[in-house]
Amino acid sequence: MRLKPKPGDFFIVLFIAAAAVIMMISMRQADTGEKTALIIHDGVVVKKIRLDTLDHTEIHEYSGEYPGVIEAENGRIRFREAECPDQVCVRTGWISKNGQIAVCLPEGILIKITGVDSAEDDTDILLY
Amino acid sequence: MRKIALNGILISLALVLSYLESLFPTSLIIPIPGIKLGLANIATMFALFYLGFVSALTVSVLRCVLGALLFGGFSSMLFSLAGAFLALVVMQALKYGYDRQFSILGISIGGAAAHNTGQILMASLMMRNTAIFAYLPVLLLAGIVMGFITAVVAQNVFYLVDKTHVVKHLG
Numbered sequence: 001m002r003l004k005p006k007p008g009d010f011f012i013v014l015f016i017a018a019a020a021v022i023m024m025i026s027m028r029q030a031d032t033g034e035k036t037a038l039i040i041h042d043g044v045v046v047k048k049i050r051l052d053t054l055d056h057t058e059i060h061e062y063s064g065e066y067p068g069v070i071e072a073e074n075g076r077i078r079f080r081e082a083e084c085p086d087q088v089c090v091r092t093g094w095i096s097k098n099g100q101i102a103v104c105l106p107e108g109i110l111i112k113i114t115g116v117d118s119a120e121d122d123t124d125i126l127l128y
Numbered sequence: 129m130r131k132i133a134l135n136g137i138l139i140s141l142a143l144v145l146s147y148l149e150s151l152f153p154t155s156l157i158i159p160i161p162g163i164k165l166g167l168a169n170i171a172t173m174f175a176l177f178y179l180g181f182v183s184a185l186t187v188s189v190l191r192c193v194l195g196a197l198l199f200g201g202f203s204s205m206l207f208s209l210a211g212a213f214l215a216l217v218v219m220q221a222l223k224y225g226y227d228r229q230f231s232i233l234g235i236s237i238g239g240a241a242a243h244n245t246g247q248i249l250m251a252s253l254m255m256r257n258t259a260i261f262a263y264l265p266v267l268l269l270a271g272i273v274m275g276f277i278t279a280v281v282a283q284n285v286f287y288l289v290d291k292t293h294v295v296k297h298l299g
Contacts, residue, residue, distance in 0.1 A: 003283055008229030009237070012222075013272055016241045020265040027262055043256025085201075091159040101262045105161040105251060106203060112259045 029098035032115040037077045039070060041109045051075050051096075051113065066107040077111055079104060134295065135175070135183055142171035142191040143198070150199060158270065160263050162207060162247045166240055166274050170282045172216065173236065177286065178295055181220050188212040203254065207247045214246030215239040232286070233279045240275030241268050 039047040039060055047060055049072045059080075060070040068082030068089070076096040079089040082104055089104035098115040145167040154163050168191060176184035192212055196205030219239040222230050230238075244267040252260045289295055 003233055003280065004231055005233050006227075006229055006231045008225060009231055009234035012230070012234040012238050016237065016268050016272055020268040023261075023268075024265045027265075040255070040257050040259065086155065086161070088155055088159050088161045091156065093159070099262065101259050103161055103255075103260060103263075105207075105255070106201070108255050110255060110257065110259055112262075 027099055029115050031098055034115055035075065035096075035098060036114055037072060038112045038114060039109070040112065041107075043108075049077065051077060062107070062109060064107050064109070066104070068104065068107065068109075070111060077113070078102065079111070082107070131179060131183065134179060135186055138171045138175050138179075138183075138187045139190050139194070142168040142187055143194055145171060146191065146195050147199065158266070160266060160270075161251070162211075162244070162263075163267060163270055164274070166243065166271075166278050167281070169215065169236065169239060169243070169278050170285060172212070173219065173232070173239070173278075173282050174285065174289075176216070176219060176223065178289075181216075184216055184220075188216055206254065207250050210250035211243040211246040214249075215243035218242035231279075232283050233276065236279035236282060237272055237275030240271035240278065244268055244271045 033052060035050070035052040037049045037051050038045050039049070039062075041062060041064075046062070049058055051072060052075060054072060054074045056073075058072040060072070062068060062070070066082060066084035068084070069080045071078055071080040076094040078094045079092065079102055082089050084104050084106040086106065089102055092102040095102050095111065095113060098113055101110055101112045103110040149165045149167045152165060154165060155161070171191070172184050172188045175187045189209065189212070192205055192208040195208065196202065200208075216239075219235050219242075222235045222238050226235065244264065248260060248264050248267065252258050
């Protein structure tokens with residue numbers, strides 16, 4: 001009835017936890033002050049919004065199988081509404097830090113905040 | 129014959145477990161696509177331990193396909209197939225050390241981590257962008273917890289099955 005852990009079990013847990021922490025550290029982006037949101041739809045950057053200097057509310061409506069509305073204001077951005085079935089994107093809420101993302105998987109659209117203003121900012125992750 | 133019947137039972141069991149865990153709103157608490165308890169992995173692990181790799185593969189592939197037809201869509205099927213396949217490969221590999229280096233705990237947790245990695249790989253392929261990897265660390269840490277819960281349930285199921293001799297080892 002009771003679990004009988006073996007030494008290898010601890011090794012597996014340790015390995016996964018270490019991998020997660022290493023990934024977190026390597027993906028962390030320093031807060032440089034500059035904050036740009038990239039809206040990427042089907043792998044293409046469709047819009048770039050400078051969030052730190054934004055002085056109005058910016059709306060980006062997108063169409064597709066599951067259309068929706070992205071809303072940006074000073075320092076933050078979110079999926080305001082979406083017609084996708086799972087609503088994970090809307091529930092993610094506002095994102096405001098460099099390196100954060102919000103994703104609508106059914107529609108294939110994501111928002112990413114980055115400190116570097118580059119559209120080719122695509123290879124910032126190390127795969128082991 | 130018994131093996132085919134058992135396979136069928138395990139597939140339906142996996143489907144019911146997938147449905148049950150969809151009622152448990154994990155993604156309401158942590159809004160990350162693909163986060164779930166992974167209870168259906170109990171049926172896969174049962175197939176792997178009692179019936180062998182081919183049965184486990186049948187159970188997980190059919191579970192993904194039928195699950196997509198019943199509750200999901202085509203894209204959710206691709207995610208779960210990628211996750212389930214990678215999880216099965218890792219669990220099969222770890223099974224070689226079962227009872228010596230690893231218990232059901234390590235196999236379940238390793239499988240959960242592999243499942244999450246497979247899902248993220250498929251998601252980044254479909255979104256044609258690697259930004260989604262930002263979710264992987266959180267999913268891996270959640271996988272440790274979810275894999276632990278699954279292992280506790282599976283351990284109890286295996287114990288009862290062995291004690292009552294309902295199913296003899298057919299694999």
